[in-house]
Structure formats: C-alpha cells, structure tokens
Amino acid sequence: MWFYYLLQDNHRRASEVIEASLRLLTQAEADPEVLADIRISLAYSLTQLGKFAQAKDHLRRAIVIAAPRANRTLLADLYFSLADAYRKTGEPLVAQRYFSAALELDQTTGDFAEAAISQLKLGSLAREARNYADAERLHNSALLLFQKNGSYREIVAAIELARDYAAQGKLDESRDLLQRKVLRDARTLPEQLLDAKILMLRIANDYSALGDSSGHGKSLAAGLMRDIQALLDASAARQQTDLTAPTQRLQFAEQAIRRQAIERDTAAVIARGEATIELISRVAAELRASNNDGLAWLAQAQPVLNEYVKALYELAPERILPLLESYYDQPPDAVAVQHSGVIGRAFEAEAIRRFDRYIAAELDLVDTASANPDMGNAELLQxxxxxxxxxxxYLAGHESRPASRLPRRLEAMARKRPPRIPAGDAVLRYFVQDGVSFGILATSSGTEFFPLPPRSMAQQLVQEALATVQVANVSFARQRSALSAVRQLLPPDASLERHGVRRLIIVTDDAVQPLPFAAVDISSDPHVYTPLVSRFEIVRTKSIARYYARQPRNTGRDKAIPATYDAVVFADPATKRSVRLASMQLEATKGWTERLAGLPSARREAKSLAAAFADRRVKIYMGADATSQALLAPEARTARLLHIATHGYYNSATPGIVGFATAAVDKQRGFLGLTELFTNRFSSRLVVISGCETMRGRDYTGWGVRSLADGFLTGGAGSVIGTLWSIPDRTTAEMMSVFYSALRRTNGNTAAALREAQLNQLESPQSHPYYWAAFALESANRRFDRHLF
Known part of the structure; x- marks a missing residue:
C-alpha cells in the first residue's frame, strides 16, 4: 500500500499506512532490521511532506538499532536516506559523508546498482560545489548503468545531468536532454516531472537574461508556470498540506520570482515572496524544535531570498529594509542538549552516555585535525x-519540543514604523549576495542605498585586507593599498559627514563579517593611515529594530538565580601541557588540547580588571580552578561582566566546531565546545572573549558566522567582544588594561572604551592593525553596550 500511494504521489496516505505497519510490527516484537527498513520508507514520505526533523529522527533511531548487527545492505540504505535528508535541509558536507559511507558499503556487497544511486547524489553535491567535471562524470556513469539495466532511475540521472549542463550555461544541451529522456518517457513520476519542468523554467529565464525577448519564450515560460503550479496545487490537495515538496517549492519560487520580475509584475513578486518566506520559516521552526540545524536550511533557502530582494531592489526598494528586518529575525537555534541531568532514570542515563560519546568524538576530531594539519582527506573524513x-x-533519543513561533508576517512588519535612530548614529545594513549587492545607510534623517561590488569582488577585497592585518610584518604600502581598497564597502564620506555621524552600527552578512571595520583606511593622503575607528565608535548588531528597542529582549537571566558577582574572570586555565610539565611527564604530545602553552599575560588581564573594579564584586578563576564547570556555573553565567582569557579553538578544516581551552584537571577534557557551552543560558551584559579567532566559525550564507561570540549572544548575553584572528598574548593584556580603565571611566560605555583602547595601541610601538583591529564589539541592544552596570 505504501508503494501504491507513493506512485500516486500521495505521501500523506503513504505515511499513514507505513506508520500503521510500524506500530503493528513493534507490538509483534518483529525483527529490528525489519523495523529499520520500514523506517526508511516512512522517512522518505515524511521528507516529501516537509517533515524533515521527523524523518531524520526515524532514520537515526534505526541506525542506532541496526549498527551493531552489521547488516551492510541495510546500513547502506539507512546512511543513504539520512544523507538525502541532510542534503535537503542544507548540510551538504554531512550528506556527502553519509553518501560516501553508503557507497563504500554497497561496493563491498557488490550491489553496483545501489552504488550508482549514491554516485548520482555525490555528483549532485559536486555540481553544487561547482565541480562540474566530477558531476558530469558521476552522472554519466550512473545514467549508462541505469540504461543498461532498464531502470526508471535513468530519468533521475538524466535530470541531474541536465542540471549540470544548465549550471554551466549549456542551455540547449540541457533542454534537449530533458525533452528526449524525461518529458517523453511514460515512466516519469510526478516528482521527476516537477523537477524537469522547474528546470525548463530556469532555462527559459536564462534565455531571457541573455536577451531572448521572443514571444515564444514568454509564452513557453507562462505555460511552464501554470503547469508547475498545477502540479504543486494537486500535490498539496492530496497531501492536505502546503508544505509538500518543500525543496521543489523553493526552486520553483526562485524561478517564478525571476520570471515575474522580468515581466515587472510587482504585486505577483511580493505575493510569491511572502508565501515562500512563510514556507521557509515553517520548515525552519520544525527543525529548530528538534535540535536539527535550522540555520543550514535557512542558508540553503538564501537563493530564493536573493531573487526576491533583487526584484524588490528594481521594483519596490522601500520594502527591502522591513523585509530584511523581519526575515532575519528568526528565533535562534535551540541548544542541542536537553536531557535533565537526572541520572537515576534509565533513559536519562543513556542520554548522558550518548552525549558523552558525542562530545568525546568531537574532542578527538579537534585533537586529530590540529595535530595533523596535512593529514589526508580519508583520515579526516573517518x-x-x-x-x-x-x-x-545522541539526537536519536532526543525528545522534540513544540515548534518555535513563526516570524510576524511581512505585511505587518512593513506597516510598523521603523525604529527611531538617534542623531549621531548611522546604521549600515549589508546585503552582499549572488546577483544583488548593496548597502543601506539609515540615519535620523532617513534611509538611502549605496551600491557595492559583486559578492565575489567584495569577498576578495575582504580577504586581501585580512591578509595584510593578520600578521605584523606586512609592508606599509601593501597594508595601505588593501585597507584603502576595502573602503568601497562603506558609504560615501559625504553621506556620513552630512549626518554628523559619530557611531556606526553595522549589520553585516557573511560576505563582510570577517572585515575588521576598525582598520579600514579612510584617509585621502597616501602617506597617512587614518583607520575608521579614529572617527567613529563601531558596534555590530543582528537587527536594527532589536538594537534600538526600548525594552531589550530577555537576555537569558534566570530570575531564580540572583547575580552573585558584578564581574567574573576566567583566565589561563591549567592546560594538559602545563599539568604534565609540572609533574615531569615529558611524553610526546598529539593534539590541540595537549600542546597548549600557558597564558601568563592572561593573568595580567585578570589583575587589570580586578583593579579597575576594585569596589565591585569580582571573582577570578585561574589555573586549576578555571574548569568547564566553573564557566558553566551560575556565578559565571549571571555576572554582569564575564571576561574569558583562554585559548580559542577554530580550524578551517572543521569550521562547525569551535570552543575554549579549560583546565585539564581531575580527568576533565580541557575543552569546552559550543554544544556544551550553551547547555545553559548566559545573562551577562558584556562578555569579553580574549582568545584567538572567537568570531570565526561555520559560515551560513546570508546569516553570518556561527562563532563563540555569536553563541553567547544567542545564549542570552547582551553584548560580546570577540576576535577575528589569532591575537598576541602580551599586547592583548596591555590593550585590556586600557580598555577596562576606560570602561570604568566612561561608566560602562563599551564601544567608547574599546575605541580608546584601540587608538591607544595605534599610538604605541605595536601600532600595526594586527595588534588591535581583531577586536570587534557585537551588541543585542544599545543599553548593553552603553551602560555596563
């Protein structure tokens, strides 16, 4: 019956009958491998209904049960299915690893037909990574095998190959392949027909972009729009949900908005854009509620938003700022640790054991990747x-919570008055994406747009600027050239001067997030370096509305836990290396946590803070006391000011894993990662993370970087000072001494104090931006960065 409903494209009924069989088999205590196989079918239908989190949950549970039995065929199917779910929710690297694992298992069992299906998916991932040669090779190989076996999957392979051609601009080849191999084949199922027609619409749009204004192309596109909409409407009616085929709906929305913008149909563009954003947000809410990566899904949906914003930029620019404020105001991702900690109950004990294995595996990856920077891809992959x-x-045993609230509808947001920006402030909001690139300057006088270079050029400018400031021995001429060139990413001087700007509030996106704005050269004299920070206080934020809100959102304070200290310092933890040297154990070291040296200057940072706030309640954790438990304790999490001076971890090979070094005593790991760090919320008004690269992390297109600094803000902190690159220990301590003295003197004006510390360093012998420009301030609300206490 499941197969019957599958062929009828009725996944609602398909999921119902397969869930019924799963219940019956569970009651009958059937073979776990049979149950696992049933879950694969159920997961497929759930993904077609947009219930990705439920699908992943079934597959994870099945893998936990099936893995000890070593049934390679079953495990390959499970890995493949989970990989497909990860791919559809925007996690291509995880998907690639599971697809590769499935391929290897199928090859060992000699099932080359199943192996070809994994190759097909790996080819699609290669195309999305713009490795077109690999994509075509894998898709051609799969197509030939399916043709030889007479499998209907040759239709799927033909569609993927046509996508390869279209991605490279081979529009004629792509269209001809679809017409020969897909649209005329009676075996083509509704899902493949939808894929083919959406691709045909993209091809029609690409022809229009190349200047084809023939009436035939316009009528063809109109016919495709009607056909695709009819297919989606019919599917939604069968499933009784408008979340059916969400990834295909996104692909169609992107091309439909393109077509409607070509025809300058503003009302249709807005209606399509709003409906699509609601779809994106509903899926994201379900993923967040189950501790899946909702940000990955949102990043995958970015091309649709890009197309929508591009259309509005041409047709209705006044709607763009309300749109961006509403869309990027999605609720933060949930923390992936939800067990209660009550070990007395069996399921809690098992959850904690699985969590410990997860964290241990993450730490093993940290040590291995750091100890072997040149290790082969195969070892890192393992x-x-x-x-x-x-x-x-671990997630297989996690209980989902109710889905997060949805963002307010865009129409309501558009009608709401924008926040009042005080005189002297200027807000820069960036939108630097494929196909559309601009900045928005908002002041007390109004809003204006300023053009920006294309995304690829903007990224190149940022990288060239970073290359001159991340090391101290770059020549003055090269530094000036790169830091002057990046001036293109700022509004014209005349605009800032006209409004009497003294503070810059910057809403970045991922393309410009790594830029050290403080160091951008604004001098007109080629022999004089004048950094941006010499004229302005600089603050980063996520949302203009939230930053200027009269009442800040709840910062995470647990009212049941009163703040014990005004300031808590976590500094120079006893590393594994220092503990080993103290005990005269000189065995060879291997990983990141094994090789870390002490941070004597961090102790000076602690003393300077204690001196600046001698009349306040200050608690210091150093050496063996600077444990993970200390940083997670209520005393640290509720302190008004939390200063963390330790080694930060970031590795470009594993950008999703970031963390701190903590004291490696009493058999503790000596590492606190993002997952463990935010098991509880933080309510500090200011967190200063004086460690290396604490604003680096996984890049989510359009949404920025998920770093330690971002994690504290998501976890409830009011404002955070982090770093954009590795910083020197001694000069950092000197800067922090000036910073805390200025912070006390300015009555807690964090932006002003940071500016004073940076300008002081600029006048010192260590004046190169390497020593001071890595520090950046990000704030959730102006009350936090202007008034610490």
Missing amino acids: HLRMRDLARDA
Missing part, C-alpha cells in the same frame, strides 16, 4: 564520520 554517528546517536 574522524568526521565518527563524530556524525555519535551526534546522530
């Missing part, structure tokens, strides 16, 4: 797989 499996095993 450690990443172990971490994937450990994480999914």
